[in-house]
Amino acid sequence: MKGNEALAHAAIRYGADGYFGYPITPQSEVLETLEELMPWETTGMVVLQAESEVAAINMVYGGAACGKAVFTSSSSPGVSLKQEGISYIAAGELPALIINVMRGGPGLGTIQPSQADYFQATKGGGHGDYRLITLAPSSVQEMADFVGLGFDLAFKYCTPSIILADGIVGQMMEKVVLPPQRPRRTDEEIARQCPWAVTGKPSTRKRNVMTTLELEPSAMEVINNKLQEKYKLIEENEVRFQTYDTDDAEYLVVAFGSIARICQKAIEDAREQGVKIGLLRPITLWPFPKDEIDRLSQKVKGILVVEINAGQMIEDVRLSCHDRVPVYHFGRLGGMIPDPQEVLDAFFNHFPEANKQ
């Protein structure tokens, strides 16, 4: 099935309580698949086509405030519209899942794939000091798997997580093993797991108020420090990445999402020419695998960062390796996808000494 369809199936099977979305190419199959599957008849999951991305993300804020497992999906221009709501969800320390199936920008841009929302997702695209746990799938299988992972991390840390997929992963079709169907949590389970949830106030507890407003500066600083401590904990515990052929690598390629698969083919081709290139694929873009890149940078001669954007993740790579070795960027823009040979050409252009032929 398509990556977008896998997201929908996986969410129902996770036992999600609600989805709120608005159509935008190239992710509309998420809402379409959910409407076709009618989960409200089976698991009781709510599906609602909102009047805008702004409304949809605020529906997610409301649902998350009730302790429900709720999510939304969109593509780049729509995710820009959601930024205010995402900031509120992060400030409210609410668990929620956001999905961005990226297309090219800026502006209305193109409906073709892109990775140009890396900054927006990993640096906190809305106002204020916050972070999103950012998961970058590179296959349809990971589209399905990261729904559960995204929800689990969101609930573990009471913070929103985002699946940052490029349009390729959303649209391409692959075999996928879906997770088993889990029941939705009962009201009692929600009250136990989320004692802060707004559910209607029983006489047995004080009222629950979900607000992100605090006008007293000293109190607001405490709230901000608490958020930063949580982000530090996530950085210490939730870094995920995958490496290929890095053990004996003399050079390193860093790429995420579907582009990492193109790069994997490129480094396999390079091996056949006797050039030892390793690949590191960050799975969590935030928290970023900076320690592993720091470690690898001490044994390679140079790093090429391949992204279909004008150079965004390269900044984190350079910070991770303290510019110990030369770090170059290769990217295509406007929805153009590089093939493995283009990646290798770019590599040898930057590192001519590596060419043994």
Next chain:
Amino acid sequence: MDKNDIIKEENRVYKRPKLLTDNIMHYCPGCSHGVVHKLVAEVVEELGLEEKTIGIAPVGCAVFAYNYIDIDWIEAAHGRAPAIASAVKRLMPDRMVFTYQGDGDLAAIGTCESIHAANRGENIVIIFINNGIYGMTGGQMAPTTLEGMKTSTTPYGRRVDLNGYPLKISPLFAQLDGTCYVTRQSVHTPANTRKTKAALKQAFQNAMNGLGTSVVEVVSTCNSGWKMTPAQANKWMVENMLVQYPLGDLKNTVKK
């Protein structure tokens, strides 16, 4: 006979609703918000919905509504309360969900969310405080500001050629098939206050009976923003606001 002979339960004609907290309200003396808060608390209590009611607070003067009524609350981003209320009600259909919004929140930045929630016929109540001005931010023009009315952003009075017309949004709600009850009330006299309470009660019952969206507009005073005494503000409201925004039911599909 001294006063202790008179202070007896059987002589009580008025009491504060239990759901009103002891927090000192931040509202200006003369403001209508406090009265409407009290009515909401009374209605929730009288309908026995204390444990089921969830309020969605706006951005505006009522941003701190959650400090005053002892129920669960969600504080919304500016204008987004009806979207939040829609999700909460759909995820927990047996709860009583209401939004409490001012004219800027509901009829300017949140017009899209308000109209679409009502058009979907969400089983919620929208309480709309219309005082024709942005109170919290210091008295700027609202969509409902009257023609000629002076505000900090219309210092020479609202001009329709520059600022457009006062937005009569309740008649818009009344046109939508999703609404079952749209009414415009006020709280400037005891009689009007009693009518507003009855309207709120019907609206809350409509929501619990799944009849669609109910909108209760309360034409209100903002004596600070209007730069008047409370008494002058009441008089000005009757002579000006109620001409543009006449009181009464605009729609009621629910016959008793």
